[in-house]
Amino acid sequence: MQEYVIEFPGDRAGADAHARALAGWLDDSDELRGAARVRMVPPSPGEQGGAADAVVVLAAAAPLYVPFFNWLVERRKSHRVTVRVVRPDGTEQEIEAGSADDAARLLGEVRSALQASDGGE
Numbered sequence: 001m002q003e004y005v006i007e008f009p010g011d012r013a014g015a016d017a018h019a020r021a022l023a024g025w026l027d028d029s030d031e032l033r034g035a036a037r038v039r040m041v042p043p044s045p046g047e048q049g050g051a052a053d054a055v056v057v058l059a060a061a062a063p064l065y066v067p068f069f070n071w072l073v074e075r076r077k078s079h080r081v082t083v084r085v086v087r088p089d090g091t092e093q094e095i096e097a098g099s100a101d102d103a104a105r106l107l108g109e110v111r112s113a114l115q116a117s118d119g120g121e
Helices: 012-028 063-074 101-120
Strands: 002-007 036-041 053-060 081-086 092-097
Touching: 002 012, 012 036, 012 053, 012 063, 053 063, 063 081, 063 092, 063 101, 092 101
Parallel strands: none
Antiparallel strands: 002 053, 002 081, 036 053, 081 092
């Protein structure tokens, strides 16, 4: 199995909310139940408790991109979402979702981002 890191750039509260929502969404999917966990960041000086800034998923690329794409489409209905996918080989791709017109483009970008490290489509 490969490990994928899906980061949420931006303010801590927004990153934490997106990371927890995505981890919960993936955990609800039959194919990925138990494969996702949030990555916590230590608290800044003067703060109590850490915040999540990313989701780490142990999965093959094929089962991950469909649930991830579905989450992006649902989440973008109420929030503009920017994510950075860090592939197992260390390469990164940033994806932004904000409008209904983004859906077709997003599926291609998500599939490409998650399959690139496998060398196939």
